[in-house]
Amino acid sequence: MTNEGKPEVAAAGEPAPTKEPPETGALLRRFAAEAAHMLDWLAQFGSGANADEGVTRLLYTPAWQQAQDALAERLAGCGLAVSYDDVGNLYARLDGAREREVVATGSHIDTVVRGGRYDGAYGIVAGALALAYLKEAYGQPERTLQLVSFAEEEGSRFPLAFWGSGSVTGRYQARHAPDAADADGVSLAAAMHEAGFGQGRYAAPPAAADWSAFVELHIEQGSVLEREGAAIGIVQGIVGQRRFGFEVSGEANHAGTTPMSYRRDALCGAAEMIVAIRDAALAYGDPTVATVGRLEASPGTVNVVPGRASFTLDVRHPDGAALEAFCGELMTTLERIAASNGLTVSVSLWTEAAPVRMNGRLTEALDRICRTRGLVCRHMYSGAGHDSQLLAPVCPTAMVFVPSRGGISHSPAEYTNAEDLAAGIVVLADLLYALAYKGETP
Ligand SMILES: NC(=O)NC(NC(N)=O)C(=O)[O-]
Ligand SMILES: [Zn+2]
Numbered sequence: 001m002t003n004e005g006k007p008e009v010a011a012a013g014e015p016a017p018t019k020e021p022p023e024t025g026a027l028l029r030r031f032a033a034e035a036a037h038m039l040d041w042l043a044q045f046g047s048g049a050n051a052d053e054g055v056t057r058l059l060y061t062p063a064w065q066q067a068q069d070a071l072a073e074r075l076a077g078c079g080l081a082v083s084y085d086d087v088g089n090l091y092a093r094l095d096g097a098r099e100r101e102v103v104a105t106g107s108h109i110d111t112v113v114r115g116g117r118y119d120g121a122y123g124i125v126a127g128a129l130a131l132a133y134l135k136e137a138y139g140q141p142e143r144t145l146q147l148v149s150f151a152e153e154e155g156s157r158f159p160l161a162f163w164g165s166g167s168v169t170g171r172y173q174a175r176h177a178p179d180a181a182d183a184d185g186v187s188l189a190a191a192m193h194e195a196g197f198g199q200g201r202y203a204a205p206p207a208a209a210d211w212s213a214f215v216e217l218h219i220e221q222g223s224v225l226e227r228e229g230a231a232i233g234i235v236q237g238i239v240g241q242r243r244f245g246f247e248v249s250g251e252a253n254h255a256g257t258t259p260m261s262y263r264r265d266a267l268c269g270a271a272e273m274i275v276a277i278r279d280a281a282l283a284y285g286d287p288t289v290a291t292v293g294r295l296e297a298s299p300g301t302v303n304v305v306p307g308r309a310s311f312t313l314d315v316r317h318p319d320g321a322a323l324e325a326f327c328g329e330l331m332t333t334l335e336r337i338a339a340s341n342g343l344t345v346s347v348s349l350w351t352e353a354a355p356v357r358m359n360g361r362l363t364e365a366l367d368r369i370c371r372t373r374g375l376v377c378r379h380m381y382s383g384a385g386h387d388s389q390l391l392a393p394v395c396p397t398a399m400v401f402v403p404s405r406g407g408i409s410h411s412p413a414e415y416t417n418a419e420d421l422a423a424g425i426v427v428l429a430d431l432l433y434a435l436a437y438k439g440e441t442p
């Protein structure tokens with residue numbers, strides 16, 4: 001996949017002796033060792049006692065806050081200027097001669113419950129290593145380089161994804177936290193205050209619309225790159241996504257004395273709805289996907305007909321109009337199922353992210369970089385949501401993927417080998433170099 005055989009001008013770990021970019025082989029070895037080491041380090045925050053528990057870093061919890069603080073300290077140690085904004089996004093800057101022109105890279109360190117060590121974290125580690133390397137090899141850039149660790153990309157704690165990136169794009173306001181509560185009933189505003197944010201102690205989130213570019217490096221979370229033997233995925237676009245919470249209401253009653261035909265069983269209604277959702281997505285056809293990831297029954301006990309049931313729904317499609325039409329049809333179907341079972345159903349929209357396309361000039365630049373570096377790449381769509389999805393409409397945005405072993409993600413089994421991690425960081429560093437040092441404009 002690489003031009004490993006070429007002679008090297010810099011050995012791993014040594015400062016580059018010339019202004020020429022080091023050979024790919026040397027850079028790959030350097031980044032492979034550094035990335036594996038730093039990802040191990042970051043995984044200690046929020047790791048369960050057993051490996052099968054994976055990593056859980058939910059927004060504003062101690063594990064998340066400790067990881068952000070430790071990252072801040074480590075980035076400051078690399079000579080970067082570190083700061084938080086008022087929602088808890090963390091920034092590390094290397095000021096350029098044209099200080100106000102910002103080339104940003106970043107991702108997130110919040111995880112799903114029992115997630116892996118690479119989703120989001122890889123983009124942060126990669127950004128840190130790329131900035132440290134560029135600073136060491138080339139000194140001050142023309143444009144400011146900035147790494148961002150966004151708060152709550154996943155929407156794992158609060159029913160609100162992209163809170164951090166949405167705060168720099170103007171979708172959300174730190175001072176007017178959306179009305180969202182976690183599973184224990186703690187509001188987003190209360191959790192944010194508890195963590196020290198949302199009180200004006202830190203600067204308001206900056207306007208990403210002023211950034212010259214945003215680049216996100218991420219694991220693929222699917223199996224396309226691995227199957228095709230490609231090292232790098234250049235993302236063309238990201239699917240649209242809608243997340244909903246449903247509440248089905250019936251009547252709780254005695255499991256022994258209530259004949260089947262008298263019941264208004266909310267859980268049975270929800271079960272019928274869930275199967276109907278799957279069938280509707282199958283009938284709509286690829287690439288429609290619809291997932292019910294959580295189902296709860298109330299009162300949730302063995303000898304009571306459930307009076308209430310709630311479930312989540314995540315729907316995705318690359319075409320915004322198709323997504324809209326599918327969701328509309330689905331709501332009609334679910335209401336019909338509720339009515340035919342003597343139930344009612346209510347729905348709330350948790351998150352909505354429109355499909356986006358990445359910046360064409362940046363994706364061309366990525367193509368050129370892969371060719372120059374001898375890295376096999378392919379263009380692809382992302383079925384996962386990303387902070388880049390929020391950034392793309394407001395500033396030139398690019399995304400790069402590296403392979404995920406077995407296509408597994410959102411699982412403790414998530415894995416990318418060190419060589420693949422390193423290849424992504426070489427590509428990221430090259431693009432940041434072109435934008436921040438050579439002054440290329442997207
Ligand atoms: N890259 C992700 O895992 N993103 C996830 N999170 C959001 N917010 O989309 C998802 O569900 O696809
Ligand atoms: Zn994720």
Ligand SMILES: [Zn+2]
Pocket residue numbers: 108119120153218386
């Ligand atoms: Zn992610």
